[in-house]
Amino acid sequence: MLDELEGCAARLATRCGEGELVWHRWGSGPALVLLHGGTGSWRHWVRTIPHFAASRTVLAADMPGLGESAMAPGPAEPASVAAALAASLAELLGPERLYDLAGFSFGANIGTHLAALEGGHVRSHTIVGAASLGFPRPPVDLQKIRDKQGAERVATHRQNLNALMLIDPARIDDEAIRIQEWNTVHARLRSRGFASGTSLKDRLAHVAAPMRAIWGERDQVSWPHIPERLAMLHAARPELLSAVIPGAGHWVMYEAPKAFNAALARMLNGV
Numbered sequence: 494m495l496d497e498l499e500g501c502a503a504r505l506a507t508r509c510g511e512g513e514l515v516w517h518r519w520g521s522g523p524a525l526v527l528l529h530g531g532t533g534s535w536r537h538w539v540r541t542i543p544h545f546a547a548s549r550t551v552l553a554a555d556m557p558g559l560g561e562s563a564m565a566p567g568p569a570e571p572a573s574v575a576a577a578l579a580a581s582l583a584e585l586l587g588p589e590r591l592y593d594l595a596g597f598s599f600g601a602n603i604g605t606h607l608a609a610l611e612g613g614h615v616r617s618h619t620i621v622g623a624a625s626l627g628f629p630r631p632p633v634d635l636q637k638i639r640d641k642q643g644a645e646r647v648a649t650h651r652q653n654l655n656a657l658m659l660i661d662p663a664r665i666d667d668e669a670i671r672i673q674e675w676n677t678v679h680a681r682l683r684s685r686g687f688a689s690g691t692s693l694k695d696r697l698a699h700v701a702a703p704m705r706a707i708w709g710e711r712d713q714v715s716w717p718h719i720p721e722r723l724a725m726l727h728a729a730r731p732e733l734l735s736a737v738i739p740g741a742g743h744w745v746m747y748e749a750p751k752a753f754n755a756a757l758a759r760m761l762n763g764v
Contacts, residue, residue, distance in 0.1 A: 495539050495668055505552075507581040512563025514581045515555045520546030523616075524592035525761070526582065527553040528600030528607075530622070530744075531684035534560030536672045537597055540750035541757070552585070552592070554578060556603060558682025569682055571625075571692050575606035582611070593761050594702070595619040598714070598743065599684040602693040609699035619705040619760055622743045624688035624714050626722055633657050633713055638677055650674060660711040660742030669747060688714065697729045705734045705760040709741030709748065734760050 502517040517535050525545050529537035535553035545551050557565035557577045565577035582590060593616045596604025601620035608618040624630060633656050636649045650670045655662050659669065697704075706726055708719050715722055719737060727733050736756040741749040746757075 498539060498542060505585060507584045509557055509577050510563045510566045514557060514577055515561040517553050519551045520549055522549045524550045526592045526594045528556060528596035528604045530598030530600055532680040533676050541746045544754040559680050571602050571606045574603050575610055578607050579610045590614050591616055593617045597621040602687060605693045605696045608702050609696045612701050615702040618700055618702045621707045622712050623693055625690055625693035627691040627694050630689045630714060657713050658742060658744040659748045664748050703732045704730045707736050707756055709745035710737050710739050712743045714743050
């Protein structure tokens with residue numbers, strides 16, 4: 494699926510720091526902007542894009558410092574990354590732009606900063622597997638990959654994916670490992686340190702768009718305290734629509750794509 498999806502995408506780029514900010518675009522219709530997770534790329538959305546590109550224009554970023562995109566100007570922090578994305582979207586979509594926004598993990602944090610900057614340009618904002626809400630991040634034992642090759646490297650990717658991203662080892666297929674390898678090799682921005690802070694929470698009051706939230710039931714970054722996160726979000730944003738996808742981990746849209754896509758589609762329609 495990955496090769497076919499990349500092959501039919503339009504690759505777009507705008508200026509970013511000393512290089513480019515790269516997007517991929519599919520479909521036509523109302524715009525849906527997708528922001529991937531930390532140490533990631535647009536490939537995190539490989540099982541989401543085809544569903545929504547059938548009726549929408551889907552724009553998936555490689556966020557600054559990740560994938561093919563250059564580092565954003567200024568300090569390596571959410572505000573500078575969001576500012577670079579806002580400038581890029583203004584160039585690509587114009588002054589009358591209007592889009593739905595969804596961000597996964599680190600992309601949920603960046604997306605909330607972006608939605609605060611973009612005001613009425615954002616129709617709705619969905620956070621997926623969000624951290625940076627002021628709750629402690631559970632310890633996750635990730636193994637170093639850089640010194641490994643061949644079968645040992647693949648086995649380490651599999652172990653890391655099970656520890657952080659996919660709760661069911663049987664769902665860690667060759668495509669998931671391929672995506673993880675590509676993303677790891679191309680990542681320069683280190684985002685993990687933001688997960689236990691309050692960067693997303695601090696911007697909630699500044700977002701004009703209605704908010705939505707999706708978690709996998711066994712999200713390794715949030716389990717077993719997803720109800721506390723949802724309670725805080727519902728108190729801060731009474732209009733919040735939320736869903737918890739059974740049997741899925743952090744990378745919920747890859748592990749349970751049918752249930753995730755249905756939940757996101759409902760939320761984009763305001764139900």
